[in-house]
Amino acid sequence: MRVKLSAMRVRNDLVRRIEELSGQDLLACYQCGKCSAGCPAAFAMDLLPSQVIRLVQLGLVEEVLNAKTPWFCAACQTCYARCPKGVDLSRIMEAIREIALQERGDYLVIEEIPAEELAEFPQLAFIGGFRKYTA
Amino acid sequence: MRKIGIFVCHCGLNIAGTIDVQRVVEEIKKYPGVAFAADYKYMCSDPGQALIRQAIADYGLDGIVVAACSPAMHEVTFRKAARAAGVNPYLTEIANIREQISWVHQTQPEEATRKAIETIATIVEKVRYDEALVPFSLPVVKRALVIGGGIAGMTTALHIADAGYPVVLVEREAQLGGKMRQLSGLYLNFDAAPDLLETKIAAVMQHPNIQVLTNAEVVELGGYVGNFTVKISSRFQVPGYKLQVPGSEIAQSGINPQPETLQPETLQPETPQPETFTFDIGAIVVATGFDLLPKSELGEYGGGRPPDVIDGLQFERMLAEGEIRRPSDGAVPKEVVWVQCAGSRDPELHMPYCSKICCMYVAKQAMAYKQRVPDGQAYVFYIDIRSQGKGYEEFVQRAMTEYDVLYLRGKVARVFEEDGRVVVYGVDTLSGKAVEVQADLVVLATAVVPSAGARDLAQRLRVSTDEYGFFSEAHPKLRPVESLTAGIFLAGAAQFPKDIPETVAQASGAAAKVLGLFAQREMVQEPTIAFVDEELCAGCGLCVAACPYEARVMHPWKPIAVVQTALCQGCGACVVACPNKASSLRNLSTEQLLTMMEPVL
């Protein structure tokens, strides 16, 4: 399928919201791939971190919202520490997660998760919470 | 009888590993006329050369044979050493026993040794009959010709003129300036090309040492370095013309007309006749610039038919005009696509090389577009972005971050018109998506090609071009501003695509080369060339036709052929052609050749 690019699509509302929420200049990313090369969670992802940002650059936010990658992102900020253009991809991931949650509602019903599984969950919220203080 | 000394070099093991050098010395000592023979590890080293000088002094040698590597390596070295000890350099010869013997007969030491002895003997015979020669000195005409009045030609001309030498600057268009006349703002800081150009043109026009011939072309070149004769045909002269601001000729007639379509005759009706001028010239700089590959060559991109598919220079003229309006209906384009490498880096269909300037000017144009149409969307399709220069990479990144230009990695496959828009089929290999843009305007960064007529000019000047018609440099690394023809230098995009900073740098280099030539009082030329025995010459002229360097002409009034010393390369074609044995080469006479044959027969 040929994707139709246009000013409308490239700068659509969701793109703008991702930019707003993350505070990142999406077009600063020049697709070097260093984030993907170093991401500790990349092995489990369906899109590489750099592909996530590329799709957003093209305005293809839907694809990103449907992907697993943002949820596998551990918000470890390794990508940000290494990005030659200073793009904080972890914030972009966070913004995507926020939008996904807002758009579709919470699809994780916490109450339904058994306690023993809950104990095994990654420390996403924990690390995300940290960032409030370090940012 | 000449006293000849033989010096056999081991070249480490290069020679001595195969050839029995001691035996060579012993054998050759017995050869008639050989007064001294010795071998040494490295003859070209200081002690080796000292050995030669000492032997000359001790034995009163007046002919030297060095048996060593190719004369291309060290002939000059050994001739200098011999001259220091008082032997005429042309009485020192090399017997090549390395490239032609030890290296090629490594498995046959016995035969190699015998061949070495015989080879040295032939050179002994040559030296026996060599004449002591003195190099020629030729006067240098200290006037330069610069062909092409773009930024390259003007820069070179100004440098040479500033150094005090007269310059003839020939431009085939009605005006100086070249492609820069069509440009708007230049990267990196968008300085206006017309402003920079106007200053340069004024400096050239007002310079007392520069004679500008516009609407003129070089029609004939004779002579040689330091002494060229050049015929220039000028269709008409435009005294004190005014620089036209780029775009001004577009104003009335849309985007399409190229400046070449100006009717020169209507500009200067009073002098319509072509005039021919002849100049004596010492050095020539070729600065004929470039053209863009015509859009019609690019069938997959519309073949030049869709009006809203334009090339980089057309977009420059729009920018210079101030307003971006697409040619078809004058609307302000809101979605603009740049197609990089259009016809470049395409060994199958078009030009295999990278045109070098387009990545940078596309970034500039996309930024300039966004400055004028802030709500527009700019897309750039590229395969690689080449931004090699001070501040260039940062500039391209600004296009992305500050101007939101969307770069898409992939070569465009098709551009066609549909419903009043131009559809671009491309790909973004980074996301793995085939993409399509419905554009209002498409700008093709078409390949840079040599300027029209470059090959013809090259032929007239007897300089070589590469397979595309760009003028060839003498050495890609070490002699980038010289052609292979002595006295003819290269500047700017005529040699290969270059942007303005690079063009100016090369133009300055070419000027330095010309000034280096002019700084010599006279030029020195090898005397080992052909000569004519006037008594024997019947004036048949066969040699004139045989000479590949046009060094042979008939005497203006006597019925004999004469050699133009500076042109003769000593190839000997005339010697073979002459039925009367009137033609000979200095220090390679027919008699010498025959005696040289004897030791090997």
Ligand SMILES: Cc1cc2nc3c(=O)[nH]c(=O)nc-3n(C[C@H](O)[C@H](O)[C@H](O)COP(=O)(O)OP(=O)(O)OC[C@H]3O[C@@H](n4cnc5c(N)ncnc54)[C@H](O)[C@@H]3O)c2cc1C
């Ligand atoms: C769209 C575009 C945008 C560009 N933007 C920039 C930019 O922003 N910054 C930058 O640095 N560079 C830019 N460039 C590159 C710039 O145009 C060249 O670097 C520069 O023009 C090269 O100068 P030149 O003198 O070698 O050749 P030219 O400018 O081509 O000049 C050659 C001259 O020689 C004349 N000529 C040709 N043949 C003959 C002949 N046989 N006899 C007599 N005269 C002859 C021609 O008429 C012409 O006047 C751009 C190029 C393009 C195509």
Ligand code: SF4
């Ligand atoms: S490291 Fe930075 S610039 Fe490179 S691809 Fe990742 S986000 Fe983009």
Ligand code: SF4
């Ligand atoms: S923050 Fe997310 S995307 Fe970046 S390196 Fe860590 S896990 Fe990977």
Ligand code: SF4
């Ligand atoms: S300079 Fe850039 S656009 Fe031009 S041919 Fe080279 S890579 Fe392609």
